Amino acid sequence: MDVTATVWTLLPPIIAIALALITKEVYSSLMIGILSGALLYTGFHPLKAVETTFTIMGSKLGDNINICIFLVLLGILVSLITKSGASRAYGEWAVKTIRSRRGASFATSFLGMFIFVDDYFNCLTVGTVMRPVTDKYSISRAKLAYIIDATAAPICIIAPVSSWAAAVGSNLQDAGGFESTMGAFVSTIPYNLYALLSILLVVVLCLADLDFGPMAKAQRLAEETGDLGAVDAPAAAEEAGNKPKGRVYDLIIPVAALIVFSVLAMLYTGRFFNGEGLTLAEAFGDCDSSMSLVLGGFGGLLVAFLLFIPRKVVGFKAFMEGIGEGIKSMVPACTILTLAWTISGVCRDLLGTGQYVGELVRHFSLSLYFLPAIIFVVAALLSFSTGTAWGTFGILIPIVMVVMEPAGDLKLATVALAATLAGSVFGDHCSPISDTTILSSTGAGC
Numbered sequence: 459m460d461v462t463a464t465v466w467t468l469l470p471p472i473i474a475i476a477l478a479l480i481t482k483e484v485y486s487s488l489m490i491g492i493l494s495g496a497l498l499y500t501g502f503h504p505l506k507a508v509e510t511t512f513t514i515m516g517s518k519l520g521d522n523i524n525i526c527i528f529l530v531l532l533g534i535l536v537s538l539i540t541k542s543g544a545s546r547a548y549g550e551w552a553v554k555t556i557r558s559r560r561g562a563s564f565a566t567s568f569l570g571m572f573i574f575v576d577d578y579f580n581c582l583t584v585g586t587v588m589r590p591v592t593d594k595y596s597i598s599r600a601k602l603a604y605i606i607d608a609t610a611a612p613i614c615i616i617a618p619v620s621s622w623a624a625a626v627g628s629n630l631q632d633a634g635g636f637e638s639t640m641g642a643f644v645s646t647i648p649y650n651l652y653a654l655l656s657i658l659l660v661v662v663l664c665l666a667d668l669d670f671g672p673m674a675k676a677q678r679l680a681e682e683t684g685d686l687g688a689v690d691a692p693a694a695a696e697e698a699g700n701k702p703k704g705r706v707y708d709l710i711i712p713v714a715a716l717i718v719f720s721v722l723a724m725l726y727t728g729r730f731f732n733g734e735g736l737t738l739a740e741a742f743g744d745c746d747s748s749m750s751l752v753l754g755g756f757g758g759l760l761v762a763f764l765l766f767i768p769r770k771v772v773g774f775k776a777f778m779e780g781i782g783e784g785i786k787s788m789v790p791a792c793t794i795l796t797l798a799w800t801i802s803g804v805c806r807d808l809l810g811t812g813q814y815v816g817e818l819v820r821h822f823s824l825s826l827y828f829l830p831a832i833i834f835v836v837a838a839l840l841s842f843s844t845g846t847a848w849g850t851f852g853i854l855i856p857i858v859m860v861v862m863e864p865a866g867d868l869k870l871a872t873v874a875l876a877a878t879l880a881g882s883v884f885g886d887h888c889s890p891i892s893d894t895t896i897l898s899s900t901g902a903g904c
Contacts, residue, residue, distance in 0.1 A: 467809040470495035474801060474853055475840060484849035488797035495804035511800070514807070518799035524748035525628040526792045531755030532621055532716075534784030536579040538762050539712055541780050542771045543704035549587040551706050559595040563605065563664035566592060570609025571657070574617040575716060577610040577894050578787070583709075584609070585901020599687045599904030600676035601669060607898035608660045611847060611883045612653035618644055618747075619720040619754065625795055625848055626879065627747050629802065629855040636868070640724070640747035642875065649876035652884045688903050703771045715761035720754025727753075791848065798852025806856055826862070826870060830877040833858055837878050841885025845892040850882040 474491030478484055496507035496514075519526070539545070548569075556562050566588045573580045584606050592602045614622040618640060627639035636642035663669070669677045680686045725731060727750050728741030736744070766772040772780065833854070841850040858878050862871040886892045 466498055467814045470801060470805055471857055479843045484794060484846050488801055492801045492804055495809055499808045514803040515800040518803050519796055522628045522799055524752050525624045528624050528751040528755050529621055529788045529791050530785050531759055532576055533788035534781050535712060535758050535762060537780040537784035538772060539709055541776055542708045542766055544709035545583050545587045547705045548709055549590055552591045556591055559597060560667055562591045562595045562597055566605045567609050567660050567664055570606060571613050574613040574620055576621045577614045578897060580610040581606055581894060581897035581901045589903055593686060596680045598676040598680040599902045600673050603898045603902035603904050604673055605660060606901055607887060607894060608656050611886060611894055612656040615653050615879055615883050616647045616650055619717050624751055628795060629798060629852055638744060640745055645872045646876035646879060649873050650880050652880035708765060708771060711765055712758050712762040716754055716758030719757030720751055723750035723753035794849055802856035806860060830874045833874055834877040834881040837881025838885040841882045842889045845889045847882035847886035851878050854878050
């Protein structure tokens with residue numbers, strides 16, 4: 459059955475999106491969407507469809523394996539920093555140093571902006587560290603959760619050195635028009651209005667000590683009665699009984715090393731040090747971002763080893779255990795990325811879904827300039843319903859970029875990509891079943 463350039467090419471993404479909306483579960487939805495596309499491609503031959511599915515999956519995983527390696531290295535680094543007790547040490551320092559409610563709010567938002575390498579790390583670390591400080595100044599746990607959530611995903615989605623940048627870049631591997639995936643990601647930052655305005659709103663609320671909606675009610679209750687709306691937070695007991703020896707710099711140095719090594723690696727893979735006379739912008743634009751992040755992650759891990767082991771902040775056995783725990787923590791992220799890459803391969807390489815949608819848009823004379831707004835709404839609804847920004851842009855980015863290719867307008871494609879990312883984060887923020895919503899609430903203990 460030849461489905462190329464027919465309406466049937468829309469079936470796999472429609473099935474994946476519909477099932478994600480109905481079941482609120484992304485893994486099975488993506489897998490069924492992948493298999494439906496493979497069945498269409500093979501003329502409904504079950505065995506060939508399964509073979510095609512795993513051939514595409516193996517190929518895509520091989521092409522993007524560096525992204526998975528970086529995520530694993532990042533997970534290990536997060537696990538080791540937690541084991542060291544550095545988060546606890548930062549919290550104790552903050553309690554002694556901060557003198558006002560406004561200062562406590564700013565310190566919370568600043569820490570959230572500093573820990574931009576991963577949203578999971580951000581949510582749990584900021585909550586665990588800052589709870590004693592915000593409790594001291596009667597900041598409700600609801601407001602703490604808001605600050606945590608508003609400085610997690612919005613920061614990660616505009617930070618070039620982050621797990622989110624790696625995930626977005628991996629979905630852009632086959633996108634035409636852009637010189638590099640890193641260049642494409644960076645170009646979306648000025649147009650990612652939801653993320654930028656979310657961060658600005660946090661700063662304004664902290665500066666003016668304002669609240670709104672149910673958060674204002676919770677804050678009044680905290681100030682008038684002392685009821686912070688607190689519940690027992692599992693994150694608070696993570697290090698109990700371990701007598702960690704970590705200090706504040708045990709948190710700052712590994713994260714800073716990760717950032718510095720990643721930037722240097724981007725310049726290295728972009729041939730900045732080869733004596734070719736490239737500018738910084740040219741080197742960053744031509745770098746191998748996934749390999750650079752791997753090198754940066756390894757550098758950060760090596761610094762953590764040299765920082766923790768000689769001082770016995772973390773014992774050698776505990777360090778090795780942290781490696782296993784870090785790998786486990788990133789299995790869900792690697793799984794959803796693998797499925798997203800696979801459905802992208804099925805739609806793009808086998809069925810030509812993007813080309814068909816592009817022809818459909820031209821046939822109905824729908825202006826491409828309306829698409830970013832439509833894309834934002836679709837991404838927001840999908841992300842809200844499924845609770846995952848990664849799953850949303852994993853489904854939408856390949857389709858969006860192929861649709862935008864025939865226009866030949868790189869700036870419009872950039873805006874459409876930014877709308878996809880912004881909508882994904884917006885829906886993820888609003889969703890009560892989102893992992894970051896749950897982690898922000900867990901970290902805040904509310």
